[in-house]
Amino acid sequence: MNTTKAKLTAMMDENDTPPTNSTPISADSSIEEQPQVSTKPEQDEAIISDSNLEQSNSSDTLSEGKVQGNTDLISYKDALPNILPILPVANRPFFPHQIIPLVVEIATWDKTIKMVAESAHKLVGLVLIHNDNLEQAQPDNFYLMGTACRVHRINQVAEDKLQIVVEGLQRFRIEEWVSSQPPLVIRANYYPETRYKDLDELKPYVLAIINTIKELLPLNPLYNEELKVFLQRFSPEEPSPLADFAASLTTATKTELQDILETVHILKRIEKVLLLLNKELQQAKAQVEIRNQVEENMEHHQREFFLREQLKAIQQELGLEKDDRTAEIDKFKQRLEQLTVPEAVQKRIDDEIAKMSVLEVGSAEYGVTRNYLDWLTLLPWGKFSADKLDIKLARTVLDQDHEGLTDVKDRIMEFLAVGKLKGSISGTILLLVGPPGVGKTSIGRSIANAVGRTFYRFSVGGIHDEAEIKGHRRTYIGAMPGKFVQAMKEVEYANPVIMLDEVDKIGASYHGDPASALLEVLDPEQNVDFLDHYLDVRFDLSKVLFIGTANQLDTIPAPLLDRMEVIKLSGYLASEKLQIAKKHLLKRQITRSGLQPEQIIIPDETLAILIESYAREAGVRNLEKQIGSITRKSALQFLEGTSTPITITPDKLSTYLGKPIFETEKAIRGMGVVTGLAWTPMGGVTLSVEATCIHNYARGFKLTGQLGDVMKESAEIAYSYVVSQGEALGVNKNFFENAFIHLHVPAGATPKDGPSAGITMASALLSLAKGQTVNQELAMTGELTLTGQVLPIGGIREKVIAARRIKINNLILPEANQRDFDELPDYVREGINAYFVKEYSEVAKLLW
Ligand SMILES: Nc1ncnc2c1ncn2[C@@H]1O[C@H](COP(=O)(O)OP(=O)(O)OP(=O)(O)O)[C@@H](O)[C@H]1O
Structure with a gap:
């Protein structure tokens, strides 16, 4: 033995205890790194020869190994030494039939290995320990039964580790501890392996084991190798090695396996092994089933994936449709090529496309994302139509489309001229106000034509929900962008003319305030960064030319009206x-x-x-x-x-x-009847104010004709004024003392309001009080104060037109309105005698 090796001691590496690397389930990994062991140790590498074994003390052998009955017992040929160095093994016991490479820690076990190497028999006992801690291998930690093994070879495999190849020979029991510190040495009592020849009783058991192993073979291919190794050394009919081998194949627990090792009685051992084997078989079958299922699933997925890929390839080759998702995403990307999308929007689009590529097609979220991307990519980001701003052409277009309306056209031409000088017509909000059917919409359309922009029109009248303007958040089911984003998608350019009809009828409700949302859209300060709730990215609306239409100004929210440039259209003669x-x-x-x-x-x-x-x-x-x-x-x-x-x-x-709808309109005449002029959202009208005395028992004053509060007050002022100034105006001193007067403004079904009938009502009362019919062909309008002042009123043009319609040419108007009258086109003023008054006394003079 060379010096290095002589110095070495051996121990069982804690990972080395399982039988071989073919063990079905092994908790350790280092065992697999061990070289394969050949059944016959190679002589040239062998460090220890297996000759010269000492004779064992055969008198110490126990008779437990003998099977009772007509057993032909053949003792194992080797005699084994009584005194035996031992090494601990962890996790699983080592069985007599096994050959295995073990790795031992030099530091702890060098003396033991040296002792074995220097012994004549080269034997070591391997004994399982309870706590699996090889460093603390104290006597009380060892099981009592182990396996005597011959060491065939010792190799140094690392600085601090030795590998020893051992072959199991015989069971032994620890009888006594000779040395309880490493090297651990015990006195052993052996249980020699016995041949049970022609033992009929055992045959069925042996067959059962063999059959079960056969069943296990196809389930776990690793068993094959094990079996081959085993069969090279033993006949399958030898029950004891077969039972031990079968046990070592299983994944049974440490104690179950130790129990097999400790069961020397062959029949009992075989029964126990059969139980373990069956358990193993069931487990193996269950594992195979699970594996098959998993494989089947995987195959299914793989097949599907494979087919889909193939389909895609074929479709692409044929130039047919790609799969839905890819086609959609491609469509979005194509749209973007034509647009100049702001960075933030591009980022959002990229994010959404990434999201769409991973969502499951057909899922709700996929739909939401696809719709959202559809909107994002259909908007005309950075796409503008070129403005014509040709003043002559604009004039031609307006004249071609519209007769008359000279003042309106002039205003529009001024607006376009300013736009031409500024280089942009955006930023101004025009508001065309006038009765229905006077050409507001068609003027708007002509403006769009004149400057070469697309035209889009929708009504904001009756919008009660802010969301109709600013959209719903995407989290709502069926969420949609607001009207303005919808319009932008429709017109395909970011600078259209958008006409908002019925601005005067925009509603307010508990769903937010649509008027202020509209203001946000129209206000040039805010609409550069218009944020629709659905879109959730900002869209520039500042290049849009907004034109509103309305029938009246009164109901338009002041902040909105403030930002608008009002152009009035007042009805036609x-x-x-x-x-x-x-x-x-x-x-x-x-x-x-x-x-x-x-x-x-x-x-x-x-x-x-x-x-x-x-x-x-x-x-x-x-x-x-x-x-x-x-x-x-x-x-x-x-x-x-x-x-x-x-x-x-x-x-x-x-x-x-059919029959004419209108009879020729004539002013009603008579005592207490005076013709007034009124403005309505539908145009100007004439109305006859009537006053009558119901009785003379008591003083009183009664009003009818669906009059609004202002008009009622105006009537009371007229009454108070005439009563108080009666004498000066030539009324009989006592007339009003006992007179119950009724004042009515037809048509009774039409609601009326406003102060402009003040002088008309006073005149009706005066006519009644004086018992004189007023001059024919006289109509009037003007607000009256308690002191008899006549204040200006609105809608002069409409009122003049209404008077002309019933062929009344003499009009009494407030002096403060003279300028309005003078500004009317000649053809409207033609033939009209207007009397401008400052005080009621002047009116009174004109009545008769
Ligand atoms: N001055 C005009 N010259 C030629 N056609 C006119 C003129 N005024 C109105 N029209 C025509 O009368 C019809 C009604 O006009 P338009 O729809 O523009 O009215 P509007 O003021 O917008 O009404 P509303 O307030 O009800 O929407 C249109 O066909 C329009 O071309």
Whole structure:
């Protein structure tokens, strides 16, 4: 033995105790790093020869190993020494049939290995310990039964480790401790291996073991190797090694295995081993089943994956659809190529695409993400149409589309001119105010045409929920962006003309305040960074030209109105309507009915009567409808056989349109009746204020006609004024003493309000009190104060037009409104005698 090795002592590495690396389940790993052991130790490497074994004390052997009955006992040939050095093994006992490489710690076991190496028999006992701590291998820690082994080879495998190859020979019991400190030495009592020849009793058991091992073989391929090694050394009919071998194959616990080692009685041992083997078989089968299931699942997934990949490849090859997700994502990416997306938005899009690539197709969240990406990529980020800003062209477009409206067109041209100088027409919010059908929408459309922008129109009237403007958060089911983002998607450019209809009818409710949300959208300070709740990224609305329309200003929230540039359209005179009808409406309706212009003639005279009797409102929408009825009916006549052009003379109007809707409007005349002028969102109207004395028993004053608070107060002021100033105005001193007066403003079903009928009501009372009918063809408007001052009122243009309609040419107007009147176009003022008054006394003089 060389010096190094002589110095070495051996111990069992704590990881080395399981039988071989073929053990089905082993808690240790280092064993697998051990070299494979050949069944026959190689002589040239052997350090210890197996010759010259000492004779054992055969008288010490126990008879437990003998099977009772007609057993032909053959003792194991080797005689073994009484005094034996031992090494501890952890985790599993070592069985007599096994050959195994063990690694031992030099520091602890060098003396033991030296002792073995220097002995003639080269034997060592391997004994299982209770606590598996090889460093604390004290006598009381050892089980009592172990296996005597021959050491075949010793190799140094590391600085501090030796490997020894051992072959199990015989069971022994520790009889006595000779040395309880390393090297540990005991006196052994052996249980020699016995051959049980022709023992019929054992045969079925042996067969049972063999069959169970056979069953185990296909379940765990590692058993094959073990079995091969075993069969090279033993006949399968030798029950004792077979039982030990079978036990060593199992994954039974340490104590179960030690129990097998300690059961010397062969039949009992075989029974115990069979139990362990069966348990092992069940476990192995269960494991195989689980493995099969897992494999099956994996195969299923793999197959699916494989097929999907193949399908994708084929589709791509054929240029067919890609899978939905890839196709969608590609679509989004393609859209982005045309756009200039802000960085923050691009980041959001990237994040969402990444999310979409991992979500399960068909899951709710996938749908939400896809919709969101759809919106994000459909908006016209950085996409603008070029403004024309050609002033001449704009004028031409406006003139082509609209008759009259000179002042409105002028305002718009001014606006465009400023835009041209500034280089941008955005930032201003126009508001077109006027009665229905006067051309607000069509003016807006013409502006868009003139500057070459896309036009989008929607009504904000009746919006009660802020979310309609700013969108719902994506967490809502069915969430949508607000109207403005929807509009942007629709128009495909980030600088359209957006027309907001019915700004005066925007509502407020418990769902937030739509008016302030609208303000946020319109305000140039805020709309650069407009944040829609759904979109959740900012969109620049500052390049949009917003045009609002409304019938009146009163109901528009002040902060909103403040930011708007108001352009008023005040309804048309009959003469204007005639021109509009001739130049625009008639042509349009003839084309729509499929007629040729020469097939139908509607003379001016007929149009004038049509306007007077069927379409008297401020706008021209109803006029257009009536013309449409005539052209459609004419078209039918052509289809029914008429071949000559149809001329619609005035007398034929009732055949086409039925009875006239309006009787010729005349001012009602009489004592206590005075014609007033009023403004309504539908245009100007005339109204006759009536006063009468119900009785003379008691003084009193009564009002009817659906009057609002302001108008009621205005009536009371008129009454107080006339009563208090009665004498000065020429009223009989006692007239009001006992008179119960009733003042009524027709039409009784129409709600009215405002102070502008003050002088009219006072005049009605005065007429009644004086018993004098007022001058014919006189109409008036003006607010009255208690001291008789006449204050200015609004809607002069509408009121003048209304007066003209009923052919009243003498008007009494507040002096403060003279400028408004003077600014009216000549054709509106034509033939009107306006009397401007400052005090009621002046009115009184004009009445008779
Ligand atoms: N001055 C005009 N010249 C030519 N056509 C006109 C003129 N004014 C109105 N029209 C025509 O009358 C019809 C009604 O006009 P439009 O729809 O613009 O009215 P509106 O003021 O927007 O009404 P509403 O307030 O009800 O929406 C349209 O067909 C329009 O072209």
